[in-house]
Every structure is written in structure tokens, then in C-alpha cells.
Amino acid sequence: MTTTDSTITRRAFIAAGGAALAATATRSFPLLAAPQPRLRMALVGTGNRGSLTWGQEVVKGYSDVVEIVGLCDINRKRAEAGKALIGINAPTFVDFDRMINETRPDTVMVTTVDGTHYRYIIRGLELGCNVMTEKPLCTDEQQCQAILDAQKKSSKKITVTFNARHAPEAKKVKQLLLEKAVGDVISVDFHEYLDTSHGADYFRRWHRLKQNSGTLLVHKASHHFDLANWWLDSMPMEVTAFGDLKFYGHNNSFRSTHCRVCPYKQQCKFYWDVTQNPQYVKLYTECESEDGYLRDGCVWRDDINIYDTMSVVVKYENGVHLTYTANTYLPYEGQSVSINGSRGRLDYTEVKANGFANNEVRLTRSFGKSEAVKDLETSRAGSHGGADSSMQDQIFRGAQGSDPLNLRAGLHDGALSSLVGIAARHSIERGSQTVKINDLVKL
Ligand SMILES: NC(=O)c1ccc[n+]([C@@H]2O[C@H](COP(=O)([O-])OP(=O)(O)OC[C@H]3O[C@@H](n4cnc5c(N)ncnc54)[C@H](O)[C@@H]3O)[C@@H](O)[C@H]2O)c1
Known part of the structure; x- marks a missing residue:
């Protein structure tokens, strides 16, 4: 066997022995030399998700492999507040190009308002960076097409951080479906329950405007459409939807701009005091002078133009029908997913009510037994039940490792999950006409 620098084995290295060899190791055997340089990551969007999950948590868990080299936000004060919360010395910017040119990152992490992701994804690629973006990849089909076109011109990679997987x-x-535990999947029922706290919060914030979030069919449901696309391993083809604003927005007799100044504090069940959360005070209320953004906006504002009640049917290339609903004003939080197959049904139920919680995966075989699936991976500590740290481990520590469940998500996954929500929104706007994904973009 001939031995080259890149193929030399550890045994051969030791057998070849000698201090002389060791002394020249870093020059002759680069694979055995000093540790890899840390990944240089710049972050745009220093709000809650940026400063905490992609800031604080990265510094806490991955400082040996990642260095945050720059922070950018359209709000100068929030960039500084984010920097203080993260506890690093990286420079802050309001100009994205300047940040990239001055800090030379390998990767850009995009955690801005949804409707602006595409700008930084495209510009990040153009400036020679790999790009990681929070979901949703985009909020309309023009943004999606522009990202697809930009990717064709770039050798850099887009990762979409779908922590829900x-x-x-x-x-x-996913594992049970790969094992064909319910035979061939025929249909899926997916119901998302958002309560009067979590659900209401979308109507307080920037998400309440379609132009920012693409509606919750994109902002929120892109998680769920991604799960369905990933589980089914098939292309969504056609989407038909209904949507209404039946609870928040104009559906109340009184309203204000935001809770702090509201004359109806005593009588409004949705009164919420943002000043009770010191982190939110730093990130939002102390930064209002720059952009006027009110974190405690009124859930009854007349300008709310997203839906709070949504029903969607998606037809997949493999013939599966997905029936999806999301309601945002419920007395409890949770999710109920049932996967109906030729040999059984797989149910995933998660309910968190006041004083009650139920979390179960159940496999029922047709003409057979029904049993709770016990051998689930233990939940980790941290945000989203540890899903964030599982994803970050894979991104930062297991980048080249095997991925039998296909957990890694890229441009294609990001595009299709957003496009289902975008198609649903168009369907609603066109009186529930069916919208074909292929008519929206050239994939
Ligand atoms: N995967 C998850 O579980 C999860 C959870 C929460 C949020 N998110 C995603 O993270 C992103 C940020 O959400 P958040 O809750 O942190 O919101 P946020 O309001 O706290 O932060 C958004 C930040 O983007 C900044 N921004 C807005 N427009 C900008 C622009 N044009 N250029 C630069 N910065 C701009 C705002 O000033 C703000 O600091 C969203 O895309 C959201 O969908 C994902």
C-alpha cells in the first residue's frame, strides 16, 4: 500500500515513529495536526430567536467550534442589546454588506422578520457565505423563485433550521414510517392547537401582518408542512384552503395600540405586561425609539390581516391527502397527528392544558393491538423540548455525520414547506380554488 499524506493510518504514523516525524507532523500530516478552526458565524436579526437560540445558546454550548463574529439588525439598539445578552465582544452593524465585508464569516445565520429572510439569504450567497436561515425560507413565491435562482449561481449551501424535526x-x-409500521400511508390528519397565550402572542407582534409573516399558514404552519413533507417523503402538488379571522382583530368592541397604555387593562383578558420580563425590556421596550415596534401590541387592532382559523387540504405526488387545521384561541396548546395507513394508524398526541399534559405516540395495527410507543429518545434540556440543541449538535458537531432519518433540511425542504402555506393563502384569497405548487415557481 502506498501511503500519502491523506491516507496514512495512525498505526503507520506511530510505527514510522520518531521525534523527527512528530516534529514535522503539522507540515507533513495536516489531518493529524492542530484542531479545526472555529466556524465564523455572523448573525442578522438580533431579536429573541437570534440573541437567545442562535446567540446565547451557541456561545454556551458550541464556543469550541463556533465563533460569532458579527451581529446585525435594522434596529441599532437591539443589535447592542443582543450583544449584551449574548455576552460577546463581536462588532454590531445596521448594514449587512458592511458586516460581511468587515467580519468575513463562513456562515450567515438569518433570524430576521420572515418577510425579509430572502434578502439576506440571497445577499449572503452573493457575498460568498454559506447561509442558515430560520423557517420560513420565504413568504411569497417571488421570494422563493429569487432564492432558487440565487442558489443556482452559487456554490454555497443553504440550510433551513427546522427544529421541529x-x-x-x-x-x-419518521423512523416508524421508514419501517412501514402502518403499511403504505394513505392520508394524514394534522391538527395544531394554539392557546390564548401562545396563539394570542402572534396577534400582538409583527406576525399579525401578512406582509411580515405570510400569515400563520407560512410563519407557523411551515413547521408542520415540513414535518408532513419529510415524513411522507413526497412532493406536495395541490392545495385547497379556507381561512378566517373570527376571534382576534376586529372581533371585539374595544381596542388600543398596545397593553402598556390601554384604558381597558382591567377588563381585557389579553392584557399582558411586557415590563415583567427583563429580557423583553432590553430587547424591545428599550429599543422602541428606533423603529416604533411594540412587542405588547393589542390583539384587537383593526390592521390585523392574518387568519386565526385555518383549514387546508394538500394532495401529494404519491396520492396521500393531508388534512391540516390550525386554531389560535383555544383553551389549551397541543398537536394531534394521525397517519392512516394500509396496515394501521400512527397517532401522535401532545396536549398541554392547565394542570394536564399528555404526550404519546401510539401505534395501532389494523386487526391487531394498540400500544403506546415506549422507546422514544429521551428529551433533552433546553428550548423547544431540547429540539433546538439536537439540531445544533447536528449542524455544529455532526456536519459530515450520517443522517439515517434525513433530519438535515436544505433549500428544497425550505421552499416546499413555505410554498404549501403560500399556496393555501392564495387558495383562500381566490375563494378556496385549488392552487398547484408547480404554478407558483419553477422548482
Ligand atoms: N424555529 C423556531 O422554533 C422559531 C422560534 C421563534 C422564531 N423563529 C423565527 O426566527 C425569526 C425571528 O423571530 P423572533 O421571534 O426572534 O422575532 P423578533 O421580533 O424578536 O426578532 C426579529 C428581529 O429582526 C429584526 N429585523 C426586522 N427586519 C429586519 C431587516 N430588514 N433587517 C435586519 N433585521 C431586521 C428586528 O429588528 C428584530 O430584531 C423569524 O423568522 C421566526 O420565524 C423560529
Whole structure:
């Protein structure tokens, strides 16, 4: 066997022995030399998700492999507040190009308002960076096409950070489907329950405007459409949807701009005091002078133009029908997913009510037994039930490792999950006409 620098084995290296060899190791055997340089990551969007999950948590868990080299936000004060919360010395910017040119990152992490992701994804690629973006990849089909076109011109990679795939229950469902536990999948029922706290919060914030979030069919449901696309391993083809604003927005007799100044504090069940959360005070209320953004906006504002009640049917290339609903004003949080197959049914139920919680994956075989699936991966500590740290481990520590469940998500996954939501929105706007994904973009 001939031995080259890149193929030399550890045994051969030791057998060849000698201090002389060791002394020249870094020059002759680069693979055995000093540790890899840390990944240089710049972050745009220093709000909650940027400063905490992609800031604080990265510094805490991955400082040996990642260095945050720059922070950018359209709000100068929030960039500084984010920097203080993360606890690093990286420079802050309001100009994205300047940040990239001055800090030379390998990777850009995009955690801005949804409707602006495409700008930084495209510009990040153009400036020679790999790009990681929070979901949704984009909020309309023009943005999607522009990102697809930019990717064709670039050798750099886009990663979409779909943490929901990393929940132990989601992984188990994927594994059981790969094992054909319910035979061939015929249809899926997916119901998302958002309560009067979490659900209401979307109507307080920038998400309340379609132009920012693409509606919750894109902002929120892109997680769920991604799960369905990933589990089914098939292309969504056609989407038909209904949507209404039946609870928040104009559906109340009184309203204000935001909770702090509201004359109806005593009587409004949705009154919420943002000043009770010191982190939110730093990130939002102390930064209002720059952009006027009110974190505690009124859930009854007349300008709310997203839906709070949504029903969607998606037809897949492999013939599967997905029936999806999301309601945002419920007395409890949770999710109920049932996968109906030729040999059984797989149910994933998660309910968190006041004083009650139920979390179960159940496999029922046709003409057979029904049993709770026990061998789930243990939940980790941290945000989103540990799903964030599972995903970050894979991104930062297991980048080249095997991925039997296909957890890694890229441009194609990001595009299709957003496009289902975008198609649903168009369907609603066109009186529930069916919209074909292929008519929206050239994939
Ligand atoms: N995967 C998840 O579980 C998860 C959870 C929360 C949020 N998110 C995603 O993270 C992103 C940020 O959400 P958030 O909750 O942190 O919101 P946020 O409002 O706290 O932060 C958004 C930040 O983007 C900045 N921004 C807005 N427009 C900008 C622009 N044009 N250029 C630069 N910065 C701009 C704002 O000033 C703000 O600091 C969203 O895309 C959201 O969908 C994902």
C-alpha cells in the first residue's frame, strides 16, 4: 500500500515513529495536526430567536467550534442589546454588506422578520457565505423563485433550521414510517392547537401582518408542512384552503395600540405586561425609539390581516391527502397527528392544558393491538423540548455525520414547506380554488 499524506493510518504514523516525524507532523500530516478552526458565524436579526437560540445558546454550548463574529439588525439598539445578552465582544452593524465585508464569516445565520429572510439569504450567497436561515425560507413565491435562482449561481449551501424535526416524537414517527409500521400511508390528519397565550402572542407582534409573516399558514404552519413533507417523503402538488379571522382583530368592541397604555387593562383578558420580563425590556421596550415596534401590541387592532382559523387540504405526488387545521384561541396548546395507513394508524398526541399534559405516540395495527410507543429518545434540556440543541449538535458537531432519518433540511425542504402555506393563502384569497405548487415557481 502506498501511503500519502491523506491516507496514512495512525498505526503507520506511530510505527514510522520518531521525534523527527512528530516534529514535522503539522507540515507533513495536516489531518493529524492542530484542531479545526472555529466556524465564523455572523448573525442578522438580533431579536429573541437570534440573541437567545442562535446567540446565547451557541456561545454556551458550541464556543469550541463556533465563533460569532458579527451581529446585525435594522434596529441599532437591539443589535447592542443582543450583544449584551449574548455576552460577546463581536462588532454590531445596521448594514449587512458592511458586516460581511468587515467580519468575513463562513456562515450567515438569518433570524430576521420572515418577510425579509430572502434578502439576506440571497445577499449572503452573493457575498460568498454559506447561509442558515430560520423557517420560513420565504413568504411569497417571488421570494422563493429569487432564492432558487440565487442558489443556482452559487456554490454555497443553504440550510433551513427546522427544529421541529428534532423533537423525539417527530423522529420516532419518521423512523416508524421508514419501517412501514402502518403499511403504505394513505392520508394524514394534522391538527395544531394554539392557546390564548401562545396563539394570542402572534396577534400582538409583527406576525399579525401578512406582509411580515405570510400569515400563520407560512410563519407557523411551515413547521408542520415540513414535518408532513419529510415524513411522507413526497412532493406536495395541490392545495385547497379556507381561512378566517373570527376571534382576534376586529372581533371585539374595544381596542388600543398596545397593553402598556390601554384604558381597558382591567377588563381585557389579553392584557399582558411586557415590563415583567427583563429580557423583553432590553430587547424591545428599550429599543422602541428606533423603529416604533411594540412587542405588547393589542390583539384587537383593526390592521390585523392574518387568519386565526385555518383549514387546508394538500394532495401529494404519491396520492396521500393531508388534512391540516390550525386554531389560535383555544383553551389549551397541543398537536394531534394521525397517519392512516394500509396496515394501521400512527397517532401522535401532545396536549398541554392547565394542570394536564399528555404526550404519546401510539401505534395501532389494523386487526391487531394498540400500544403506546415506549422507546422514544429521551428529551433533552433546553428550548423547544431540547429540539433546538439536537439540531445544533447536528449542524455544529455532526456536519459530515450520517443522517439515517434525513433530519438535515436544505433549500428544497425550505421552499416546499413555505410554498404549501403560500399556496393555501392564495387558495383562500381566490375563494378556496385549488392552487398547484408547480404554478407558483419553477422548482
Ligand atoms: N424555529 C423556531 O422554533 C422559531 C422560534 C421563534 C422564531 N423563529 C423565527 O426566527 C425569526 C425571528 O423571530 P423572533 O421571534 O426572534 O422575532 P423578533 O421580533 O424578536 O426578532 C426579529 C428581529 O429582526 C429584526 N429585523 C426586522 N427586519 C429586519 C431587516 N430588514 N433587517 C435586519 N433585521 C431586521 C428586528 O429588528 C428584530 O430584531 C423569524 O423568522 C421566526 O420565524 C423560529
